[in-house]
Amino acid sequence: xxxxxxxxxxxxxxxxxxxxxxILSQDGVSGLSLRKVALKAGVSxxxxxxxxxxxxxxxxAISTEGYRRLYEALAAAVQRYENDPxxxxxxxxxxxxxxxxxxxxxxKIALSGAVxxxxxxxxxxxxxxxxxxxxxxxxxxxxAAKILKRGPADLTAVSVWxxxxxxxxxxxxxxxxxxxxxxxxxxxxxxxxLNQITRIELTPEMFPESGWA
Amino acid sequence: xxxxxxxxxxxxxxxxxxxxxxILSQDGVSGLSLRKVALKAGVSxxxxxxxxxxxxxxxxAISTEGYRRLYEALAAAVQRYENDPxxxxxxxxxxxxxxxxxxxxxxKIALSGAVxxxxxxxxxxxxxxxxxxxxxxxxxxxxAAKILKRGPADLTAVSVWxxxxxxxxxxxxxxxxxxxxxxxxxxxxxxxxLNQITRIELTPEMFPESGWA
DNA sequence: GCATAATCTTGACAGTGTCAAGATTTTATC
DNA sequence: GATAAAATCTTGACACTGTCAAGATTATGC
Numbered sequence: 001x002x003x004x005x006x007x008x009x010x011x012x013x014x015x016x017x018x019x020x021x022x023i024l025s026q027d028g029v030s031g032l033s034l035r036k037v038a039l040k041a042g043v044s045x046x047x048x049x050x051x052x053x054x055x056x057x058x059x060x061a062i063s064t065e066g067y068r069r070l071y072e073a074l075a076a077a078v079q080r081y082e083n084d085p086x087x088x089x090x091x092x093x094x095x096x097x098x099x100x101x102x103x104x105x106x107x108k109i110a111l112s113g114a115v116x117x118x119x120x121x122x123x124x125x126x127x128x129x130x131x132x133x134x135x136x137x138x139x140x141x142x143x144a145a146k147i148l149k150r151g152p153a154d155l156t157a158v159s160v161w162x163x164x165x166x167x168x169x170x171x172x173x174x175x176x177x178x179x180x181x182x183x184x185x186x187x188x189x190x191x192x193x194l195n196q197i198t199r200i201e202l203t204p205e206m207f208p209e210s211g212w213a
Numbered sequence: 214x215x216x217x218x219x220x221x222x223x224x225x226x227x228x229x230x231x232x233x234x235x236i237l238s239q240d241g242v243s244g245l246s247l248r249k250v251a252l253k254a255g256v257s258x259x260x261x262x263x264x265x266x267x268x269x270x271x272x273x274a275i276s277t278e279g280y281r282r283l284y285e286a287l288a289a290a291v292q293r294y295e296n297d298p299x300x301x302x303x304x305x306x307x308x309x310x311x312x313x314x315x316x317x318x319x320x321k322i323a324l325s326g327a328v329x330x331x332x333x334x335x336x337x338x339x340x341x342x343x344x345x346x347x348x349x350x351x352x353x354x355x356x357a358a359k360i361l362k363r364g365p366a367d368l369t370a371v372s373v374w375x376x377x378x379x380x381x382x383x384x385x386x387x388x389x390x391x392x393x394x395x396x397x398x399x400x401x402x403x404x405x406x407l408n409q410i411t412r413i414e415l416t417p418e419m420f421p422e423s424g425w426a
Numbered sequence: 427g428c429a430t431a432a433t434c435t436t437g438a439c440a441g442t443g444t445c446a447a448g449a450t451t452t453t454a455t456c
Numbered sequence: 457g458a459t460a461a462a463a464t465c466t467t468g469a470c471a472c473t474g475t476c477a478a479g480a481t482t483a484t485g486c
Contacts, residue, residue, distance in 0.1 A: 006482085009433080009434080012433080012434085033472080033473060033474085034473080034474065034475090035472080035473070035474085043433095043434065043435085044434065044435045044436075045435090045436095045474095046434080046435075046436085046474095046475080046476085047433075047434050047435075049434095049475080049476090050432070050433050050434065051433090054474080054475075055473095055474065055475090108326065111386065111388070112325055112326065112382075112386070113321065113325065113385065113386045119387065128388060129390070132390055149408075149409060151405070154390065154392065154393050155393060155397070155402070155405055156409070158380075158383070158389055158390075158393055158402065158406065159376070159380075159405065159406040159408075159409045160409075161379065161383065162376055162377075162379035162380035162383055162406055163372070163375055163376045163379055163409070164375075164379065165379040165382060165383060166374065166375035166376055166377065166378040166379025166380070166382065167371075167372075167375035167379065169325075169378060169379065169382055170371070170374065170375060170378060172326065173324065173325070173326045174332065175324070175341060176371055177342070177345055177367065177371075179367065180367050180368060180371055184368070189368070189371065192364070192368055192372065193371065193372040193375055195362075195372075196362060196369070196372045196373075196376070196409070196410040197409040197410055225464080225465085246441080246442065246443085247442080247443065247444090248441080248442070248443085256464095256465065256466085257465065257466045257467075258443095258466090258467095259443095259444080259445085259465080259466075259467085260464075260465050260466075262444080262445090262465095263463070263464050263465065264464090267443075267444075268442095268443065268444090
């Protein structure tokens with residue numbers, strides 16, 4: 001993987017982020033070290049300091065990339081089910097869950113507090129803002145279609161996000177009782193959970209898995 | 214703090230857990246090291262290995278203690294508002310939030326996946342089971358009072374927990390937009406969120422802060 | 427073209443989790 | 457009650473970590 005020719009790498013910053021993402025999916029959050037990242041990028045162990053003030057800054061960059069991918073997944077789900085608010089809600093939540101399940105450590109590092117003070121990293125904040133804005137849009141559409149309760153869309157979006165994020169987090173932490181999970185599928189449980197906040201009854205049959213994600 | 218007399222400590226295991234809890238609240242999750250814990254307990258840096266197979270095992274024990282305290286807080290809220298299901302729901306959620314805000318790192322280590330495989334620690338699993346059982350009870354009471362939708366109580370409990378846990382997690386991660394948080398108080402936002410799943414309208418005025426917690 | 431900045435390397439340091447070997451104390455067995 | 461075994465704790469070591477300092481190399485601006 002490391003192919004060094006010139007003294008200057010050329011695009012080390014992005015190479016480090018890429019290497020970080022790789023190591024993250026391979027060794028998990030606890031296996032992500034600056035030195036391993038540097039090694040994978042083919043530079044010495046302190047080279048990253050030319051581009052990131054400390055490890056937190058690199059983690060923030062990796063988190064930002066994670067948030068970007070999550071946005072892509074969400075936006076794809078929204079776009080695929082244009083003019084079908086209920087489906088947008090369900091598939092958006094489903095995409096959120098799928099991302100967390102398949103890119104677990106990337107999800108965790110971005111949304112489970114690996115970065116202590118994300119506020120210090122504007123790019124991260126901006127991606128977070130975009131994601132939230134997308135959610136608010138979905139919520140507004142759902143409210144217009146009388147699928148969600150009326151009320152300030154941004155407040156409602158926080159509630160909806162809380163519900164989905166909580167469910168996904170508890171799944172990842174393996175906190176949900178197996179007497180429950182043995183009885184219903186993840187998708188059924190997700191739809192059941194979404195049902196708690198919708199004004200119409202959502203059934204799994206209304207949302208057959210399209211199997212493309 | 215470390216007062217050593219005898220070669221054998223006597224109750225080192227619990228002393229280590231206590232020291233761990235202290236360090237956790239002082240230096241946070243990232244500042245929690247085996248060696249610091251050992252030092253605080255007044256023993257050498259490898260003494261903990263006589264009681265915990267590795268750091269994860271100590272973290273599991275600390276997490277279990279965290280879960281125990283959370284249970285105490287929840288049980289107190291439930292008991293205080295006997296025969297008032299709506300209030301039990303609100304104050305239970307409020308206690309969950311307060312615990313997370315005041316014992317942030319203890320909450321995080323127990324419920325935000327610091328332990329990789331909690332399943333391997335029976336005491337932890339048991340505390341988790343007890344907490345969930347308490348929640349199921351609250352949910353059943355609320356369902357009987359037509360405050361929550363009907364449906365399997367344990368599934369509904371997962372949904373309710375998801376909502377509260379997600380909200381608390383997002384608060385802790387500082388992920389919730391400040392354009393929202395500047396407008397409403399945390400308690401208002403929590404009640405607004407709970408309102409998404411209740412069949413009756415909860416207003417902050419119905420639940421004045423009792424200021425005892 | 428040359429000074430200056432950016433980039434990268436080498437070397438060091440303190441702190442980490444964990445293992446091995448041995449010292450000390452308690453417990454169990456006869 | 458002596459003694460073997462087990463539990464507990466210490467000392468020392470190892471590899472790995474994030475980070476700093478000093479210097480080497482390359483690119484950039486005037």
